[in-house]
Amino acid sequence: MIHTAICDLLGITHPVVLGGMGSATTAPLVAAVSNAGGFGTLGTSAFDAATLANEVAAICERTVKPFGINHLLFQIQEEMFAVTLRAKPAVVAFAWARKDQNLRDYFQRAHDAGCKVMHMAGEVAEALRATEAGADVIVAQGTEAGGHVGWMASLPLVPMMVKAVAPLPVLAAGGIADGRGLAAALALGAEGVLLGTRFMATPEAPLHTNFKQAIVDSDGHDTVLTEIPDLVSQRVWPGAMSRAQRNRFIERWAGREWAIRQNASALGKELAAARAAGDIDNASLSFGQDAGLIDSIKSVHDVVRDIVAEAEQIISGRLTSLIRG
Numbered sequence: 001m002i003h004t005a006i007c008d009l010l011g012i013t014h015p016v017v018l019g020g021m022g023s024a025t026t027a028p029l030v031a032a033v034s035n036a037g038g039f040g041t042l043g044t045s046a047f048d049a050a051t052l053a054n055e056v057a058a059i060c061e062r063t064v065k066p067f068g069i070n071h072l073l074f075q076i077q078e079e080m081f082a083v084t085l086r087a088k089p090a091v092v093a094f095a096w097a098r099k100d101q102n103l104r105d106y107f108q109r110a111h112d113a114g115c116k117v118m119h120m121a122g123e124v125a126e127a128l129r130a131t132e133a134g135a136d137v138i139v140a141q142g143t144e145a146g147g148h149v150g151w152m153a154s155l156p157l158v159p160m161m162v163k164a165v166a167p168l169p170v171l172a173a174g175g176i177a178d179g180r181g182l183a184a185a186l187a188l189g190a191e192g193v194l195l196g197t198r199f200m201a202t203p204e205a206p207l208h209t210n211f212k213q214a215i216v217d218s219d220g221h222d223t224v225l226t227e228i229p230d231l232v233s234q235r236v237w238p239g240a241m242s243r244a245q246r247n248r249f250i251e252r253w254a255g256r257e258w259a260i261r262q263n264a265s266a267l268g269k270e271l272a273a274a275r276a277a278g279d280i281d282n283a284s285l286s287f288g289q290d291a292g293l294i295d296s297i298k299s300v301h302d303v304v305r306d307i308v309a310e311a312e313q314i315i316s317g318r319l320t321s322l323i324r325g
């Protein structure tokens with residue numbers, strides 16, 4: 001069995017973490033990952049304080065295993081953060097802070113509630129800032145990832161971050177969907193992996209079946225970095241682009257961003273309707289390049305089991321057999 005420092009730190013069996021994803025993580029998915037021996041994290045950006053409290057209660061009904069709650073720092077709301085602190089999850093996971101935000105203050109409040117602090121960064125400088133502010137775990141997110149991303153790819157970013165923040169444990173995120181990715185991340189010095197896209201193509205994920213199937217059907221070459229979904233939602237992210245499928249919706253607006261600004265609220269309604277209807281051409285579909293590695297919708301239990309088994313086999317089989325003398 002693969003056992004790393006992150007397993008001890010988080011009290012989990014397998015070094016496989018579900019990234020908190022607004023609108024793509026609800027209680028059944030979070031609890032399923034934790035029950036499978038990994039670590040589930042709840043995204044909060046689609047909730048208000050009351051729905052967040054309900055969702056946390058629903059996780060606790062489904063699992064006694066540790067889990068985390070994620071907050072996007074640039075838009076954090078006190079009322080929501082208070083719900084998280086009262087819930088005392090094993091981990092409070094942060095991402096996407098503005099440069100002028102005081103990380104130490106948020107991290108200290110999470111620590112005071114008895115939680116570990118995880119911080120996701122796409123650049124070494126941001127990882128160092130989080131380390132100095134007292135983070136317990138750093139997530140190195142490469143640009144291959146689904147959702148909002150920076151510019152650095154995982155292959156150089158992970159070892160750079162491992163070296164920069166040592167001895168803090170680093171989780172590799174972005175472009176990882178199977179045991180090959182876990183084995184590679186461990187080789188780069190990470191203590192485990194954090195996945196989004198792979199867990200979206202599971203029965204437990206709160207997405208329309210058409211979206212899950214779109215991930216399965218994608219060859220991984222059809223995503224693009226774009227600000228179009230954020231212009232529609234009128235949320236300005238601090239230094240992030242969104243990786244989304246280059247579908248009819250994106251092609252319709254690419255190069256006409258000014259027109260989105262003119263029509264944002266009407267477009268927002270159109271987008272929400274397309275999402276509810278499972279219209280994969282006219283909704284915004286955010287997933288990573290690793291969609292090209294995903295060829296079936298399978299249960300969270302099977303995802304975690306297969307990733308770990310494949311990584312073990314690669315490390316003890318192929319990689320070990322390469323050593324001579």
Ligand SMILES: Cc1cc2nc3c(=O)[nH]c(=O)nc-3n(C[C@H](O)[C@H](O)[C@H](O)COP(=O)(O)O)c2cc1C
Nearest residue numbers: 019021022043095145146147174175195196197288
């Ligand atoms: C639809 C979607 C929504 C996401 N929302 C969040 C979020 O709210 N907070 C966060 O820290 N990361 C978010 N992420 C990023 C994931 O936590 C993770 O870094 C990423 O999915 C890893 O790359 P992968 O998709 O290639 O596995 C999101 C990703 C996706 C695909």
